[in-house]
Amino acid sequence: MNTSGKGGAANGASLAPGFMVVHSNRLEDLRSLAVSWMQRYPLAPLENEVILVQSNGIAQWLKLALAEDPAADDTASAPGAGGSSFSGGGHGCGIAAAIDVQLPASFLWTAYRAVLGRASIPESSPLDKASLTWRLMRLLPTLIHQESFAPLRRFLHDDAQMRKLHQLSERLADLFDQYQVYRADWLDDWAHGRDQLITSRKGVRVLQGQECWQPALWRALLEDVGAESMSQSRAGVHQRFMATLRTLERRPAGLPRRLMVFGISSMPAQALEALAALGKLCQVLLCVHNPSQHHWTDIVADQDLLRHQYQRQRRKPGMPAVIDADVLHRHGHPLLAAWGKQGRDYIHLLDSFDAPDQYREAFADVSDRRIDLFTEQPADTLLTQLHDDVLQLRAMEETRDTWPPVDLDADTSIRFHVAHGPQREVEILHDQLLARFSADPTLRPRDVIVMVPAIDTYAPHIQAVFGQIDHTDDRHIPFTLADQGQRGREPLLIAVEHLLRLPESRFAVSDVLDLLDVPALRHRFGIKESDLPTLHRWIQGAGIRWGLDAAQRASLDLPGGMEQNTWRFGLRRMLLGYAVGQGDSFDGIEPYDEIGGLDAALIGPLAGLLDALDTTRDQLAIDADPMIWVARLRTMLARFFLADDDRDVVQLGRLEQLLEDWETTCDSVGLTEPLPLTVVREAWLQALDQGRLNQRFLAGAVNFCTLMPMRAIPFRVVCLLGMNDGDYPRAQPPLDFDLMGGDYRPGDRSRREDDRYLLLEAVLSAREQLYISWVGRSIRDNSERPPSVLVGQLRDHLAAGWQTVDDSDLLDGLTVVHPLQPFSARYFLPSSGSDDAGAGGGQAGGVVAGGVASASSLAGNRGLFSYAREWAVLHGGGDDISDDLGDGQGAAGFGSGFGPGPASRPDSGAGASLHLTTASANASTAPTAWTPPDAIDVAELQQFLRDPLRTFFNQRLKVFFDDDTPEAVDDEPFALDPLQRYALSDSLLQAGMAATTHDEAEDALARRATQLRRSGVLPMAGFGEKQQAGLLVPLPDLLARYRQARSAWPVEVASPWPIDFHHGKVRVEGWLGGLRQADGDSGRHAVLTAVPNGLLASARALKWHRLTRLWVTHLAGNASGLDLTSIVVASDVTLTFEPVPPVYAAQVLNELVDGWLAGMAEPLPVALRSAFVWLANVEAGQATGARTGASHDDAAAASMHAKAYDEARKVYEGGFNTTGEMAQNPYLARHYPSAEALFADGRFAHWAERLYRPLFEAGTAALETAVKAKAPE
Secondary structure, three states: OOOHHHOOOOOHHHHOOEEEEEEEOOHHHHHHHHHHHHHHOOOOOOOOEEEEOOOHHHHHHHHHHHOOOOOOOHHHOOOOOOOOOOOOOOOOOOOOOOEEEEOHHHHHHHHHHHHHOOOOOOOOOOOOHHHHHHHHHHHHHHHOOOHHHHHHHHHOOOOOOOHHHHHHHHHHHHHHHHHHHHOHHHHHHHHOOOOEEEOOOOOEEEOOHHHOHHHHHHHHHHHHHOOOHHHHOHHHHHHHHHHHHHHOOOOOOOOOOEEEEEOOOOOOHHHHHHHHHHOOOOEEEEEEEOOOOOOOHHHOOOHHHOOOOOOOOOOOOOOOOOOOHHHHHHOOOHHHHHHOHHHHHHHHHHHHHOOHHHOHHHHHHHHOOOOEEOOOOOOOOHHHHHHHHHHHOOOHHHHHHHOOOEOOOOOOOEEEEEEOOHHHHHHHHHHHHHHHHHHOOOOOHHHEEEEEOOHHHHHHHHHHHHOOOOOOOOOOOOEEEOOOOOOOOOHHHHHHHHHOOHHHOOOOHHHHHHHHOOHHHHHHHOOOHHHHHHHHHHHHHOOOOOOOOHHHHHOOOOOOOOOOOOHHHHHHHHHHHHHHOOOOOEOOEOOOOOOOHHHHHHHHHHHHHHHHHHHHHHHHOOOEOHHHHHHHHHHHHHHHOOOOOHHHHHHHHHHHHHHHHHHHHHHHHOOOOOEOHHHHHHHHHHHHHOOOOOOOOOOOOEEEEEOOOOOOOOEEEEEEOOOEOOOOOOOOOOOOOOOOOOOOOOOOOOHHHHHHHHHHHHHHHEEEEEEEEEEOEOOOOOOEOOEOHHHHHHHHHHHHHOOEOOOOOHHHHHEEEOOOOOOOHHHOOOOOOOOOOOOOOOOOOOOOHHHOOOHHHHHHOOOOOOOOHHHHHHHOOHHHHHHHOOOOOOEOOOOOOOOOOOOOOOOOOOOOOEOOOHHHHHHOOOOOOOOOOOEEEHHHHHHHHHOHHHHHHHHHOOOOOOOOOOOOOOOOOOOOOHHHHHHHHHHHHHHHHOOOOHHHHHHHHHHHHHHHHHOOOOOOHHHHHHHHHHHHOOHHHHHHHHHHHHHHOOEEOOOOEEEEEEEOOEEEEEEEOOEEEEOOEEEEEEEEEEOOOOOEEEOOEEOHHHOHHHHHHHHHHHHOOOEEEEEEEOOOOEEEEOOOOHHHHHHHHHHHHHHHHHHHHOOOOOOHHHHHHHHHHHHHHHHHHHHHOOOOOHHHHHHHHHHHHHHHHHHHHEEOOEEOHHHHOHHHHHHOOOHHHHHOOOOHHHHHHHHHHHHHHHHHHHHHHHHHHHOOO
C-alpha cells in the first residue's frame, strides 16, 4: 500500500528487515503507530500490505482507521473509542486499498511454501485437520483390530451409521493438529518409535498401557502419507523452514517485504519462532496490546515455567525478584493475576525472540524511538481508575490508598443489571442505550458494542426488541448482528438441510410448505409467492397430512396399504376433481372439486416437486463413495434451486465450493469407502458455520457479536450480556485422551483461560462505560442466581477497593435489579416502597412518572425507567410525560447524519432529543375517535350479542387475538375435536335434510358418509368406522323431527324478506331467507333451522350462545312486519320461538342497538355465559322469594344477588376440572382478568339484564313448552 503522502521515503533502507515489537496499553496508540509507520515507510504502488489479525473485527477497525482523511481532527475517528493519545501522528491515509488481511496459520503455510518451494510443499498439509479427519475415517477401521487400539475398538463397537467413527476422527484430527503446533517434540519422538512425553519441566514420561495407541496411530498416519511423511507434517515443515531460512540471504518470491501483526493476544511458540526467523528477510512489525507497563508475569500462577534471563519490561519499583505464591496478592493487580494467564504467556514468548536495541532507532521518526507506548489517561471515573490500576500494577492496598470515594450519582462508568431472562436483558439494554444516547449527543450507535457468550442464543431476542421499533420512531437504534451461524438462519441453507434429511422425513404438510417458503426453490418449480395460499387451501381440502404414499410410510416401519392422507392420495383427488368437478367418485377416489380455472396449472409444479422429493429420497438413502456423493448433491442443488437474487447466488456458490473442497480432500487421502448420508450431511453443512475474515462487522450501528479473541476493540460503551454462572467462562472439557491436559506449557490454548483474558480485554477496551448484565433472577420463583464467577471477581474487587461518598454499599449502587415484566408498574409510577414480582432488594426507587426517565434519574442511572410509552399510559403516566421531558432529556434523537430516523423532529442536529408528548403516548393505546355508521348488518348485531368484548376489539380497535392463520395439519385424524365433529355432522345433516322419507334419508346419509370416508376426513380403518357410526347415531331422530316440523310449514317462500329497521340515526339492514309458510296461510311465516349439536346444558338449562343468531333474526323479522315463528331442531331438543308483537320486538331490538353503540364506544363489563348464569340465579331466587313471601325483604334480595354473583364468578373463572369462560376467551382474559375486574364498576348486572334478559325469558319459555310437549301424557 503506497502511503507516501506524508513525507515517506520509498527506498530500500526504509524497509530494512527485522523483527520489531511495539507494546502499548491502548490499541488506539498501536493503530496510530501502524498508520504512521506505513506513512513513513510506504510500500511500492502495486505492493500489498500484509496484516495478520486474529478476528475480522480488528481487521475492519484497522482498515477504517487507514481510510480516514489525513486532515481530519481526532473527533472524526474510526468506530469505537476516540482519538489516540500517541503523539506521533497516526491520522488516516485517506484510503485503505491493497491490504491483504490474513490469519496467522494460513500466512505461515504460504510462507513455508515460499521458502521451501511450491513443488515440495502442497497447498495444504496432508496432515492438517481437514485431511486428517478423512484419512482417519479410512484408517481407523483397519487399525482397531490391533491390540494397542483396544480402547478405540470398544468405543467404535455398534457403529453401523459410522457416526461414532466420524466424531472420533474429527476429534483425533483436531488433537493431532494441536500436537503439531504445541507438541512437535512429542510427534518427533513418536515418529522414531519412542512412546514418551517430554514434560514442561524437561522431564520424560514413558507412556504405558492404554496410552500407547496415540503414538501407534501417529506412526500409522505417517506410513499412510508415505515417504518423507514426517517432513510433510506441520511440525516437520516448520523444522525444514527454519533450517532453510538460516541459509538464505535474499527474500524469496512470495514473501512480502513487510509483515504487520496487529493486536493478536495469543500465538503458539512455533508461529512466533517462524515470524522471528522471517525478520531476517522481511520487515516484521508486531503491535502488541499489553495491559500493564511493568513486568507482571510473576504475579500469575506457574510463573516458575517462565523465568529466563531477558525481561523487556522493568519490574515495578519495590517488587521482589522472586515472589512466593502466598504473597502474590501484595505485588500485583488481582484481576490481572486471575485473568491474565494467556496474555502473560504470549508476552513471555515474545521476550524470547525480542531484541529491541536492534530496531529502536528505526522508530526515531515515528515515535521518537519509543517502542513501549504506555500512556496514562485521566482517571476521573471508576472505570478509568480500574484501567489505571492495571496499567500501574497496583495491588489492592495501593488501590484503597490511591482513589477517592465514588459519587454514584455522577459516575456511571460501570453498571451491573440483573434480569429474569435473555429477553429482559435485551429489553433493559435497549432502554439503557436510549438513555445514554439522550444524555450524550456525541455518542453514536457505532460507538457501542454488545458482546454475548453465544450470539445464536440472543439473536432472536435482539431481533424481537431492536427490530420491532420502526425506523421512523425516535426510539429506533440501528443494529447489526455478527457471528451468527448460517445453517439455521438462511432459508436456502435450511431447505438444503431439510432435503438432506428426506430418507427419515415423514413428508408432513408443514415440511413441504416450509420448502415452498424458500424463493430459490419456488423459482425452480415456477411457483409464485402469491400461489402459496391457493396451494395451502388445496392441500388442506384434499386431506393431505403426511407421507408421500403407502410405500414411503411402510419404509418407516408402518403397516402397508396406508394410502389415505398421503400426498399421492391428495394429488389423485385434485386431478380427478379437475377432470370431473363435482362428479362421482372413480376407482375409490373421491374428487376434490376446488380445482379449476387458471389456478389449475399449479397442480403440475406441485406434482413435479413431489416427484423430485421422491427421487432425491431414494438416492440419498444409498451409501456411496465421496465422488458419487458429490455428484448426487450437485444434482440435488440443481434439481431444487434456481437463484432468485444475488444472495441465493452467493449461498449456492458457497455450497458448490464446499463440495469441491471436500471432494478434493477425500481424493487426496484416498478415501473411496462408501459413506452414509449422516456423515456426508454433517461434513458438508458444518463447514457453513466456520467464521471468515470477510464477515460484516463495524457497520456503523450498534454491533452485537460473540465474545471472541481480539473482539474487544476500543469502544466508548462496552456491553456484556448473558454473563451467567455456568455460561461464562464457556466450558470445554478436555478430551479424555488429550495428553496435553495434564502437562501445561506456556502458550497452550485453553477455552477457559481464553475467556478470562477476553473479559480482561473487554473491561480494558471500554472507554466511557462498562455495562454488564446477567440472568440473576429465576423466571419461575424469583430466586437469586449468581453471575459468572469472573463477574463475581470483578464485583468483589470493586467492593474491596472503593468506597462511596455517602458510605453506602458500592455494589448496591452499581447494580439495578429489574422487574420480571417490561410493563411493571415500578417502571412508570413513583416509588412507594412496594415491590412487585421480580423486584430486587436494594433498589430505593428512582422510578419516573410517565415511564420515561427525567434528567435526575438518568444522571445516576440507579433507578428504573422505560421508554416503552405503550405501557406508560396504562399506568396513568401519560399526563406527566410532557413535564418530565421539558428539558429534552427524554430519549434518544439522532441527527440527520445518523441514518434512518423520524421524518421530522424538533432539532435535526446531532443530539436532538425525542420529546414524548401526552398525545403521542395516548395515541398508541387509546382508540381513535369513532362515529357510528349509518347502517349496520344484522350479522354485526348477532356477533355483538354473542361476544360484546370481541366485537369491540375486532371492529373498533382492529385487534384480533384469535390466530386465523391456517395451520398445516401434519397428522391424519385419529379422533375428532368438537369443531370437526360439528362440521362432519352438519355435512351429514345437510345431505339428509333434502329427503322426504325415512328411507331416502338413510340412503342420503350412507352416500354422504362414504364420501367423507373417501375424502380422508375420518380416521383410517376401524377408528374411522367407529367415528362414523357415532356421527350417524343422533341424525335419524333429528331428521325425523325436522321432517315433522317441516310438514307444518310445507311451502317455501322464494324471495328473502328485507330487514330495514331504524333506530335513531342507525339503520339495521339485511335479508331474511329460508322462510316457509303453512298451507293456505300467507300471513304467518317460519324460519326452520336444524343443527347437529345439542342445545341443552342440562335438563332445564340451555346453551345460550347457540341461540344468539336465531334470537336477533327472530327479533328483526318480527320488528320488520313479519308474523315470524323461529324453530330450531337440535340433536336433543326442538325449540319453537313464537311470534312476538312488533312493538316488543322493536323495543328489544332498540335495546340491542343501544348496547351495540355503547359496546363500540367502550368495553362493556359483561360476558354471555356468566350473564345467563346470573340471570338464572336471580330468577330462581325471585321464584323462591315469591313462594316464601320474602321477595321484598332487603336482606333476602342482597343474599339472592350475592349468590348470583358467586355462581357467575364460578362460571367466569372456572374451578377444579372446569374451564372458566375467561380462559376460553382471550378478549375477556385481556381486559377482565378476574371476576372482580368484571364486576368492579357495578354495571355487569345492568348489561346482563339489558342485553340478555329478553332472550333468557323467551328461551326459557320455549324450553318449558318443549319439555311439556315431550313429556308423556
